[in-house]
Amino acid sequence: MDDLFLKIVDGTIPSKKVLETDNVLAFHDIQPAAPVHVLIIPKKYIPSMNAVTEEDLPLIAEIHRVAVEVAKKLGIAESGYRLINNCGPDSGQAVGHLHYHLLGGAKLGALTGISDSHF
Template identity: 70%
Template sequence: MSETIFSKIIDGSIPSQKVFENERIYAFHDIQPAAPVHVLIVPKKPIPSLNEIGEEDLAVIGEIHHVAVQLAEELGIAASGYRLINNCGADGGQTVPHLHFHLLGGAKLGALTGNSASHA
């Protein structure tokens, strides 16, 4: 897989507002937020999309969901509600070929439409 903007953010060559990092996951504030809280949660392993996860990736997918719940609590959106979104493929709105999840909250979120979860 070729280098993406997310791999450059993970390696520090592009700055970001980090909110979480461990050996497998990196999370940071979206620079074009679609909600008052908009965090991107990215596996450090460069998986192109949800379609390309392998059995060896299942643990990190579960861990991403656990991190999302932890961040929702830390960012004050767990009680009021939030969305965790993955865009998969061009028709699904994915523009960066590196698996990632959008954690959105902090306001009443509208019905899902074609542009509900950023453009990444």
């Protein structure tokens, strides 16, 4: 399987890690859409939110806990941040591996309408 994020997990592709647990990796996006833009991924391959099973729910909870830890670590927890998951091609999901975008560090605009945005 040619999965970009699994290559980041195994170190084949370098990343700027922010936080790592046994099951989750958070790292800086190489094309940030905000002053703080971190990707949070499960180390286990899950193609999208649609593929999450009952068995995966503790992992999803861990991803959300990691998101809060990352926001605190990077100093954006109090001012606010956005946690986004894109699911499927019409949403803009560009990598076929479940991932969340944590965005912050500035006042973010409304998330409405149709856009070419990559996150």
